[in-house]
Amino acid sequence: MCIHFSFAVNAQVANNLLVTTSDPANLGGISPLKLMDKQNSKDFPERRVGMPGSVAVVTGASHGIGLACARRLAVDGCEVILVSRTEQVLKEVEQSFTSQGLKARSAICDVSDLDAFASLIGGLERLDILVNNAGGNRPAPFVEVTHQDFDWLVDLNVRSVFFASQAAVHKMIQTGTKGSIINMSSQMGHVGLPRRTVYCLTKHAIEGLTKALALEAAPFGIRVNSVAPTFVRTPMTEGYFADPEFSQFVQSRIPLGRCATPEDVADAVAFLASDAAASITGTSLRVDGGWTAQ
Numbered sequence: 001m002c003i004h005f006s007f008a009v010n011a012q013v014a015n016n017l018l019v020t021t022s023d024p025a026n027l028g029g030i031s032p033l034k035l036m037d038k039q040n041s042k043d044f045p046e047r048r049v050g051m052p053g054s055v056a057v058v059t060g061a062s063h064g065i066g067l068a069c070a071r072r073l074a075v076d077g078c079e080v081i082l083v084s085r086t087e088q089v090l091k092e093v094e095q096s097f098t099s100q101g102l103k104a105r106s107a108i109c110d111v112s113d114l115d116a117f118a119s120l121i122g123g124l125e126r127l128d129i130l131v132n133n134a135g136g137n138r139p140a141p142f143v144e145v146t147h148q149d150f151d152w153l154v155d156l157n158v159r160s161v162f163f164a165s166q167a168a169v170h171k172m173i174q175t176g177t178k179g180s181i182i183n184m185s186s187q188m189g190h191v192g193l194p195r196r197t198v199y200c201l202t203k204h205a206i207e208g209l210t211k212a213l214a215l216e217a218a219p220f221g222i223r224v225n226s227v228a229p230t231f232v233r234t235p236m237t238e239g240y241f242a243d244p245e246f247s248q249f250v251q252s253r254i255p256l257g258r259c260a261t262p263e264d265v266a267d268a269v270a271f272l273a274s275d276a277a278a279s280i281t282g283t284s285l286r287v288d289g290g291w292t293a294q
Contacts, residue, residue: 051274052077055126059111059164060134062089064234065184068262069131069269074102076270078129082106083120111160121167126175129273130168132161133184135202136236139195150198157202162209165224169217178221180273183210184265185226187288203228207284214282223281225272229265230254230288255290 056073060066062084074080074097082097082104084090090106097104111117111134121127135157138149165181172179188196189203207226214224231237231250241247250259268285271277286292 050077051128051270054078054128054273055081055124056129056131056273057081057083057107057121057124057127057168058131058133059083060184062086062093064236065229065232065262065265066131066133067093068266069133070104071097071102072263072266072270073129073131073273074104076274079103079105081120081124083109083111083117083134085110111164112155114160114163117160117164118167121164121171124171126177127168127171128177128179130164130179130181131184131269131273132164132182134160135184137196137199139199139240141195142197145198153198153202157199158205158209161206165209165213169213169220169222172222173220179223180277181213181217181222181224182269182272183224183226185210185228185284187228187230187286187291189226189228189284190286190292210284211282218281223272223277225277225281226284227265227268227272228284228286228288228292229260229268230291232260232262232265234262253291253294254288255293258289260287260289 051073054073054077056070056078058066058070058073058080061070061080061082066084070080070082070093080097080103082090082093084106085108087106087108090108094104094106107120109116109120121130136153138153140146140149161183165183168179168181171177183206185206186199186203188200189207192200207228210224210226217224231240231254233241241250251257265287268287272280272285
């Protein structure tokens with residue numbers, strides 16, 4: 001059974017509801033383009049190209065995604081504080097950056113040492129961007145997860161991110177900086193996967209932290225977002241892809257047909273750190289090739 005509705009609209013009412021760009025009189029004599037210019041100049045700060053002069057801290061910056069993020073932010077004009085536990089590799093990264101005219105300095109620190117990291121942040125003159133990238137995984141069947149592995153993953157992937165963000169917010173509020181905090185999550189913060197129960201737990205926690213902290217930090221002009229990549233070929237994940245069955249499974253699950261690259265993830269981080277994302281907070285940018293769209 002079909003029900004047909006008909007509406008009779010008075011022509012004068014309809015005309016009053018329509019505002020056309022060809023008739024500035026409907027906008028009080030102001031043309032739409034001039035109105036937009038007026039709104040932009042009044043309500044929005046001028047957009048910067050790049051991030052010159054910004055200070056960015058990137059954890060886990062010695063390799064993989066963290067290294068790509070640090071390089072991209074440095075190319076965009078940031079002075080980047082490279083944080084990692086591996087002194088020799090980190091020094092080599094710093095030298096590579098500075099030899100190319102990029103601004104970078106290394107800070108040897110274990111993010112799981114909460115007091116040490118808070119001291120590192122507290123010692124900075126200013127902080128504009130924090131990229132909470134350091135993290136890890138120890139895949140195992142659920143019934144075989146040990147207390148030690150559970151505690152290690154939660155400490156590294158959640159506890160350290162929580163208190164690193166706390167230190168960053170303290171510094172940003174202290175200096176009046178409208179900064180950006182970017183948490184490295186995962187597509188596993190939105191879905192599940194066998195043998196990764198603890199990892200999924202930690203990344204779902206990061207998504208919750210991102211949303212809640214975004215609300216608390218917003219009154220200070222501080223934005224908090226996450227980036228959620230699919231599998232990325234890095235030194236940390238290369239061992240997984242040595243298993244042909246696992247490699248085939250991953251490729252079959254990504255509609256775009258390829259894993260993300262560290263540079264793909266770094267581009268997302270740079271966007272969220274920039275003025276181009278000035279109205280974006282409390283969200284998760286999924287760099288997953290369509291995995292979670294299924």
